[in-house]
Amino acid sequence: MSYGEWFEQHADKHKKIVDKLVSRGYTKEQILEYFEFENMVKAESDFCPLYKDNKKCHDMGELNCYLCACPKFRFDDKGIEKVDNKTKYSFCAIESKDGEQGVYGDKIHQNCSKCTVPHHKEYVQKKFDLDFREIMRECSL
Template identity: 70%
Template sequence: MGYSSWFDEHAKMHKEIVDRLVAEGKTKEEIIDYFEFENMVEKEQDFCPLYKENRKCHDMEKLNCYLCACPNFRFKDDGIKKVDDKTQYSFCSIESKDGRQGVYGEKIHQDCSKCTVPHHKSYVEKHFDLDWKKIMQECIL
């Protein structure tokens, strides 16, 4: 699965959950809180493959999953540029000190596994929109 297909699939799942919560009359605060890891593991098992293992994607105590993926992540499925004999497919637009470029054979991908930026409630509140794709609109190059 390429970045774009994951992106579209995830946006659809996210929208279904948010639409349901809005229909229930949930406030912005309640919607954000709903996306806390522990609640999502219990109520939204299909949202993330890690939920079935009760495993977090990042080692942090309070993980919010509203911004699964990061608004600072940039990608292009057919490659962004050549670096030596490799193709770069993604990068971090803020060059987070906790991220790195991972080389996997002939491919270079952004490794965000040590970066927790989008999973803090305060970050979600600052960038909140009911439309996940709107928050993430700059990701696709």
């Protein structure tokens, strides 16, 4: 699955949940609480493939799943640039010290597995919008 395909599928799943919560009168704070990992595993088991194993994507205590992806992630499914005969497809716009470029054969992808920034509730509160696509509007190049 390409980045773009994942992004669109995830945005649709996110919107469905958010629309349901808004229709029930949830406030911003209640929506953020709903998206806490422990609740999402029970209430929205199809939102993330890791939920079926009750596994977090990052080793951290309180993990909020509202963003799932980071607004600072940049991607282009056609490739961004050539680096040493390899094609770079993604990178971190802020060059997080917890991220790295992973080389996989002739492809270079951003590895965010050690970066927990978008899963902290405080960060999500700063970036909050009911529309996932709006929060992530700069990700696709």
